[in-house]
Structure formats: C-alpha cells, structure tokens
Amino acid sequence: DISLPPKLVTLRKDCLDARELDFYNAIYTQSVAQFDTYVQKGVVLNNYAHIFDLLTRLRQAVDHPYLVIHSARAEQDQASVLGA
Numbered sequence: 001d002i003s004l005p006p007k008l009v010t011l012r013k014d015c016l017d018a019r020e021l022d023f024y025n026a027i028y029t030q031s032v033a034q035f036d037t038y039v040q041k042g043v044v045l046n047n048y049a050h051i052f053d054l055l056t057r058l059r060q061a062v063d064h065p066y067l068v069i070h071s072a073r074a075e076q077d078q079a080s081v082l083g084a
Helices: 018-041 045-063 065-069 072-083
Strands: none
Touching (some): 045 065
8 A cells, every 4th residue: 555645735825016916917807807708698608618717827827927928828819919
C-alpha cells in the first residue's frame, strides 16, 4: 500500500494593488456581461464550458495575469478590435 502524507490546506487573504484590482474589475465586468447575455438568450446550459472559461479567466487574472493578457483568446479579442 502507498500511504500519502496528510493534506495541508493553507488559506490566505491577499489584497490586490490598485492596478491589479482595476485589471480584475475589467475582466469581471466583461464576464458578467457575457454571462448576462447567455441568461437573456436562455442558453446558459448550452454554454457551460464557456461559463467555466469565464470563471477560469477570473482566477487567472488574480493568480497569473500574464496568462490572461497573452492568451490565444486575448489575441483574438485584440484582432477583432483592430479589424473593426
């Protein structure tokens, strides 16, 4: 039998600086708008993977903002803004 060491869970409460908070709030606002669109169209259940992506981006915005800024999705969003 393989015995694993006991699981250690540490909770931390960190604060974002003003720039990080502004970045997070921008991502949050976009996510809420997208989710509200799904609700209004009545297609929330059809888009659960997209909703998971919205939640993942919020977590990445706090833990690894570089992943959000330089993701393939961010590049697509930037290309669509420049092309419009």
